[in-house]
Amino acid sequence: MTLTWEMLQDRALRGDPAGLLTLLIRAPEQERLAIAGDVEAGIRKSDRDAWWRSESAPGYANPNPGYALAVIGCMPTAARAAALLTRGNMRTWATIGAPRLTEVARFRQIPWQGELGRRIAERLPARDADGNLWPVISALLQAGDAEPPITENVVRAWHAHLVSVRTHRRDRSAPPPLSMRLRDDPHRDVLLPGLFEFAGLGADMSGGSWNETTGSWSNEPRLPGIIAYLIGEGILERKTYVDLTVDRLLRGGKPNELRPFALLHDALEPTVDELSSHALDYARLLPEAPGAVATLAQKALRTVDDAGRLELETLLDTSGPTLVRKEKTLVKAQLTWLERVARREPARAGEVLETVAAAFGHPALDVQERALVLIGKQIAALDPGTVARLADASAVLAGDLPARAAGLFGVAAPVTGDEVPELPPAAPPAAMxxxxxxxxxxxxxxxxxxxxxxxxxxxxxxxxxxxxxxxxxxxxxxxxxxxxxxxxxxxxxxxxxxxxxxxxxxxxxxxxxxxxxxxxxxxxxxxxxxxxxxxxxxxxxxxxxxxxxxxxxxxxxxxxxxxxxxxxxxxxxMATPTHVTGSVDPSVLLERLRRAEAEGWQPWPVDFEQALLRLPRRTDPGVVAGATALTSPAGRQFAAWLTRGGLPDPVTRRFEQTPDTGRRDHWARDVRRVVAAMSPARDGGLRLERQLLTLAPAAHPEAYPDTFHESGDVLTMVLPHHREAAAAWVLPELAAMADQEQRAGAEVLPLLAECSGPVGPALAYGVAYGLGARHQENRIAAGDAFLTLAGRPEPFAAAVGAALTDLGADGVLKLSRVVPALTDVHRAGASVALWEVLAAALPGLLPAAPRGLPDLLELSTQVARAVRADSRIAGLAEIAARDGSSRLVKEARRLQTVLGH
Incomplete structure (x- = not known):
C-alpha cells in the first residue's frame, strides 16, 4: 500500500496519531519524500480554525498534532518543515509532544533536527499561545546538539516553561522544585543571562508562581532567590550575575519590571568591594531610578561611604537631583546623610549645605523646612559668601518658610507680587x-x-x-x-x-x-x-x-x-452642530429654516427638536428678529423658542445611595455613593424633554456602571448648554472611578467642562469623584476639566469644595489621591479657583481629620500664599493651638501663619 497524503490526513482528522505514526514508520523513505509536496499543499489548504472548531464538533479532532508528525516524517529539509510548522493554521501542533516527534526524526535519521529547532525558535511569537512549544524546541535542539538563538521571544518561552509546574510525565508525579529545574536545565547558561539583557522580560519574572515545596501559591517572584542560591552553591558565577543585576537596574524600566532584579540584588548581599566597584552606577540610580531601586542605591552608597570609599564629589553630584524627588522618605534620609557628612568634614561643610539647599525646591513644605532647619544648625560656621548663596537659594521656599529663611540669613523678607495668579479665559469651543x-x-x-x-x-x-x-x-x-x-x-x-x-x-x-x-x-x-x-x-x-x-x-x-x-x-x-461641543449657532439654524421655507419642505420633527436643544442660552437680537419673520410651523416654533429663552434648567438634587446590606460582596455592603436626581422645571415642552430631564436613582449604588463609557461625547452633544443634566446621567460612572476603581469614564469630564450652563451638584460631585479616582489618567482628566471650568464665568469652586467635604470626611474619597490632582491644578495656574475649593472644603474636613488631611493643609498653605488669601477657616485655629508636634498640628499652624491669623 503506497503512502498518500489522504491517508495521513484521515488519521490526523480522526485524532489517531499512533496510527499516523505507524504509517510513517512502515513506509519507505522514498515514499515519504515523494509525498512531501502533497503534505505541504494539504496543510496550506487546511482550515485555519480547525484546531478550535474540533472542540465543539463530535467526532472531529484537532488535526494539527497529526499534521506535525506528517511534516517531520516527510519533509526533506529543515527550512520546509519549519515553514509549515510555523503557519498560522498550525497552532497547537506541539501538543503531540516531543517524544513522538523526535521518534519520527530518529527513525528517519534526519540530520537537521537542531536546525529545525533553531528555525522554529527564531519564529516564536512575542506571546507564545502554545505552552507545549518550548519542550519540543528544546528536544530538537538537544537531539541536533544545537544552541538556541538568544532572542527575547526565545528567552521568554524558555522562562515561561521553566517556572511552570506543568509536567508531561506519564506517571503524573510532582515536578521537581524550581531550583532543581533551573540547575539541570540544558540551556541555562545560554538563556539565563537573557533575562537580564532583554528589558521586556522583567515583568515576566515579577509574577508569582506555585511553590512545590510548600504546595501553595507564592506572590513573590521565586527566581531571584533561586539564582542567588545557585550562586551560593557555586553553580553560577557570582561576579557575572552581580554585574548583570546592576547593569539591568541601570537600564531602567517600570517598577514591576525592575522588582525581580532589586530582589536579586538584596538576596546577593553584595560585599563592600562589590558595592565600591559599582559606586558610580549606584550614583546614577539614586536620582533617576524608581523609588525601590533608588532606595537600594542609597543604601549601597551609604555602605560605601561608611567604609570611607565614596568620593565626596560623587555624593554631592548625585544628591542635588535626589533632593527634589517626590519620595519624601528617600529625600529625608538623604538629608540626614548629608548632615552627618557636613559634621564629619567641617572643612567642606559649606559645599555640603549648599547641596542641601537643593531641597528648597522640593514640592513638600515639610521637606523644605527640614532642609532649612538642618542648615540653620550649622550656619554659624559658614563664611559670608556661602550664607549669601544659601539666602539666594531660599527664594524658592513656599508657605511660611520665606519669612523664616529671611530671619535665618539676615535678609529682607520677600514680598509677594502685586498680581494674583489667574488663568486666562478658556478658549471658545472649536468649530466643527x-x-x-x-x-x-x-x-x-x-x-x-x-x-x-x-x-x-x-x-x-x-x-x-x-x-x-x-x-x-x-x-x-x-x-x-x-x-x-x-x-x-x-x-x-x-x-x-x-x-x-x-x-x-x-x-x-x-x-x-x-x-x-x-x-x-x-x-x-x-x-x-x-x-x-x-x-x-x-x-x-x-x-x-x-x-x-x-x-x-x-x-x-x-x-x-x-x-x-x-x-x-x-x-x-437641522441639528448638525456648528461647534464640537454640539452647539448650533442660532444664525446658522435661521438660514437653514429660511432655505426650508424657500424650497417648500419641513424639517424632520426629532431632528428639529434636537436642533432647538443645541441652541445657546443667549441669542443675538438680530437673529431673534429674523426668526419672527418666518412663517412655517418650524419657523414659528424657532422664534417662540428664542423669545422664551430656550430650555429651562432642570432641577438637580444631591441623592445619597446607601450601602446594600443584603449583598454578599464587600463593596456593596460598605460603600455609600452620592449621585443626582433630576426633574424638568416645567410640564409640557418638547417631546424629547421629559425623558432627557427625568432621572430617579435607585436606593443602592449600581455595581460597575458602564452605560456611557463609549458614548460620553454623544451624551454631552445632546444638551451642550445644560451640562448639569448630562452630568447627572453620567455621575454614577464617575463615582465608580473612585469607589470601585473603574478605569473608564473620565473622558467625559473635560467635555462637560467645555459645554455651558450652571454647575450644580451633579457636575460638582463628578469633578470631585474624578479628582479622587483610582487611576492617574482619570485624575488628569478631572484636572483638565477643573482648569477649563476655572477659565469660564460660571461659579463652580464652592460646589466642588462642598462635594470634597462630603466625600472626603468619611473616606469615600481618598485625600491621598485628591491632593496630587489639586497640586497639578495649582501648578497649572488655577490657584484662585483652587483656593475657593479649599476654603469651602476645609471647615468640614478639619473636624473629621481624614487620612491625608495634613497633605491637604500643606497644599492649602502654598495656594493661600500664592493668592495672598486672608480668609478665616473655621476650626483651623483650634487645631493650630493644640499641644504637640504632630504633622496635622504643624501644617495647621503653618496655614494659620500664612493667613495672618
Missing part, C-alpha cells in the same frame, strides 16, 4: 470640521465611524448622507458605500447583540437608498419605535430598537433618518 462634499469622502468617514464612534464622526456622516442623497442620488452612493457595508457586515447587518445599535440603524438608512427592501422587517420596527417616541415622548422599553438613555437620542435621529430619507427628500439636517 467642514461638511462632507463627495461620496468617496462619505465612505471614508463611514469607515472611521465604524472604528471610532465619536459624536463628531456621527454628525458628519448623517449630514453627508442626507445632503449627498439629495444632490448625487442613489447610484453614486451605491458605488461608494456598498463596499463599506460588505466589508463590515457584522455592524450593518442585524444580529442578536446589535438591535439597538445606531450603526445598525444607519445601515438600514443606507440600504434604503442603495438597496430598497433589504431591511424591510427592521425598517418596520424602526418606524414603530420612532412613532412611539414622537407620540409618547418615550424611547426604549420592551422590543424597542432605541435606548432610553440620553445618548439614545442619536439612535432616534438615525432611526428617523432611516424611515424618512427616501420618503420626504429633505436635503439637509
Amino acid at each position: 470640521p467642514p461638511p462632507i462634499t463627495t461620496a468617496a469622502e462619505l465612505a471614508e468617514e463611514l469607515v472611521v465611524l465604524v472604528h471610532e464612534r465619536s459624536a463628531i464622526h456621527w454628525e458628519r456622516v448623517l449630514a453627508g448622507l442626507v445632503t449627498l442623497y439629495a444632490t448625487e442620488g442613489s447610484a453614486t452612493l451605491r458605488a461608494a458605500l456598498q463596499p463599506v457595508l460588505d466589508r463590515y457586515p457584522g455592524h450593518f447587518a442585524e444580529s442578536s447583540w446589535n438591535r439597538t445599535e445606531p450603526l445598525l440603524h444607519l445601515g438600514v438608512a443606507i440600504h434604503s437608498v442603495i438597496d430598497p427592501g433589504r431591511s424591510g422587517g427592521l425598517w418596520g420596527r424602526l418606524v414603530t419605535s420612532v412613532r412611539t417616541a414622537w407620540q409618547d415622548g418615550r424611547r426604549g422599553g420592551h422590543d424597542s430598537a432605541l435606548s432610553a438613555t440620553p445618548d439614545g437620542v442619536l439612535g432616534l435621529r438615525v432611526a428617523e433618518l432611516a424611515t424618512q430619507l427616501t420618503r420626504t427628500m429633505v436635503p439637509l439636517i
Whole structure:
C-alpha cells in the first residue's frame, strides 16, 4: 500500500496519531519524500480554525498534532518543515509532544533536527499561545546538539516553561522544585543571562508562581532567590550575575519590571568591594531610578561611604537631583546623610549645605523646612559668601518658610507680587470640521465611524448622507458605500447583540437608498419605535430598537433618518452642530429654516427638536428678529423658542445611595455613593424633554456602571448648554472611578467642562469623584476639566469644595489621591479657583481629620500664599493651638501663619 497524503490526513482528522505514526514508520523513505509536496499543499489548504472548531464538533479532532508528525516524517529539509510548522493554521501542533516527534526524526535519521529547532525558535511569537512549544524546541535542539538563538521571544518561552509546574510525565508525579529545574536545565547558561539583557522580560519574572515545596501559591517572584542560591552553591558565577543585576537596574524600566532584579540584588548581599566597584552606577540610580531601586542605591552608597570609599564629589553630584524627588522618605534620609557628612568634614561643610539647599525646591513644605532647619544648625560656621548663596537659594521656599529663611540669613523678607495668579479665559469651543462634499469622502468617514464612534464622526456622516442623497442620488452612493457595508457586515447587518445599535440603524438608512427592501422587517420596527417616541415622548422599553438613555437620542435621529430619507427628500439636517461641543449657532439654524421655507419642505420633527436643544442660552437680537419673520410651523416654533429663552434648567438634587446590606460582596455592603436626581422645571415642552430631564436613582449604588463609557461625547452633544443634566446621567460612572476603581469614564469630564450652563451638584460631585479616582489618567482628566471650568464665568469652586467635604470626611474619597490632582491644578495656574475649593472644603474636613488631611493643609498653605488669601477657616485655629508636634498640628499652624491669623 503506497503512502498518500489522504491517508495521513484521515488519521490526523480522526485524532489517531499512533496510527499516523505507524504509517510513517512502515513506509519507505522514498515514499515519504515523494509525498512531501502533497503534505505541504494539504496543510496550506487546511482550515485555519480547525484546531478550535474540533472542540465543539463530535467526532472531529484537532488535526494539527497529526499534521506535525506528517511534516517531520516527510519533509526533506529543515527550512520546509519549519515553514509549515510555523503557519498560522498550525497552532497547537506541539501538543503531540516531543517524544513522538523526535521518534519520527530518529527513525528517519534526519540530520537537521537542531536546525529545525533553531528555525522554529527564531519564529516564536512575542506571546507564545502554545505552552507545549518550548519542550519540543528544546528536544530538537538537544537531539541536533544545537544552541538556541538568544532572542527575547526565545528567552521568554524558555522562562515561561521553566517556572511552570506543568509536567508531561506519564506517571503524573510532582515536578521537581524550581531550583532543581533551573540547575539541570540544558540551556541555562545560554538563556539565563537573557533575562537580564532583554528589558521586556522583567515583568515576566515579577509574577508569582506555585511553590512545590510548600504546595501553595507564592506572590513573590521565586527566581531571584533561586539564582542567588545557585550562586551560593557555586553553580553560577557570582561576579557575572552581580554585574548583570546592576547593569539591568541601570537600564531602567517600570517598577514591576525592575522588582525581580532589586530582589536579586538584596538576596546577593553584595560585599563592600562589590558595592565600591559599582559606586558610580549606584550614583546614577539614586536620582533617576524608581523609588525601590533608588532606595537600594542609597543604601549601597551609604555602605560605601561608611567604609570611607565614596568620593565626596560623587555624593554631592548625585544628591542635588535626589533632593527634589517626590519620595519624601528617600529625600529625608538623604538629608540626614548629608548632615552627618557636613559634621564629619567641617572643612567642606559649606559645599555640603549648599547641596542641601537643593531641597528648597522640593514640592513638600515639610521637606523644605527640614532642609532649612538642618542648615540653620550649622550656619554659624559658614563664611559670608556661602550664607549669601544659601539666602539666594531660599527664594524658592513656599508657605511660611520665606519669612523664616529671611530671619535665618539676615535678609529682607520677600514680598509677594502685586498680581494674583489667574488663568486666562478658556478658549471658545472649536468649530466643527467642514461638511462632507463627495461620496468617496462619505465612505471614508463611514469607515472611521465604524472604528471610532465619536459624536463628531456621527454628525458628519448623517449630514453627508442626507445632503449627498439629495444632490448625487442613489447610484453614486451605491458605488461608494456598498463596499463599506460588505466589508463590515457584522455592524450593518442585524444580529442578536446589535438591535439597538445606531450603526445598525444607519445601515438600514443606507440600504434604503442603495438597496430598497433589504431591511424591510427592521425598517418596520424602526418606524414603530420612532412613532412611539414622537407620540409618547418615550424611547426604549420592551422590543424597542432605541435606548432610553440620553445618548439614545442619536439612535432616534438615525432611526428617523432611516424611515424618512427616501420618503420626504429633505436635503439637509437641522441639528448638525456648528461647534464640537454640539452647539448650533442660532444664525446658522435661521438660514437653514429660511432655505426650508424657500424650497417648500419641513424639517424632520426629532431632528428639529434636537436642533432647538443645541441652541445657546443667549441669542443675538438680530437673529431673534429674523426668526419672527418666518412663517412655517418650524419657523414659528424657532422664534417662540428664542423669545422664551430656550430650555429651562432642570432641577438637580444631591441623592445619597446607601450601602446594600443584603449583598454578599464587600463593596456593596460598605460603600455609600452620592449621585443626582433630576426633574424638568416645567410640564409640557418638547417631546424629547421629559425623558432627557427625568432621572430617579435607585436606593443602592449600581455595581460597575458602564452605560456611557463609549458614548460620553454623544451624551454631552445632546444638551451642550445644560451640562448639569448630562452630568447627572453620567455621575454614577464617575463615582465608580473612585469607589470601585473603574478605569473608564473620565473622558467625559473635560467635555462637560467645555459645554455651558450652571454647575450644580451633579457636575460638582463628578469633578470631585474624578479628582479622587483610582487611576492617574482619570485624575488628569478631572484636572483638565477643573482648569477649563476655572477659565469660564460660571461659579463652580464652592460646589466642588462642598462635594470634597462630603466625600472626603468619611473616606469615600481618598485625600491621598485628591491632593496630587489639586497640586497639578495649582501648578497649572488655577490657584484662585483652587483656593475657593479649599476654603469651602476645609471647615468640614478639619473636624473629621481624614487620612491625608495634613497633605491637604500643606497644599492649602502654598495656594493661600500664592493668592495672598486672608480668609478665616473655621476650626483651623483650634487645631493650630493644640499641644504637640504632630504633622496635622504643624501644617495647621503653618496655614494659620500664612493667613495672618
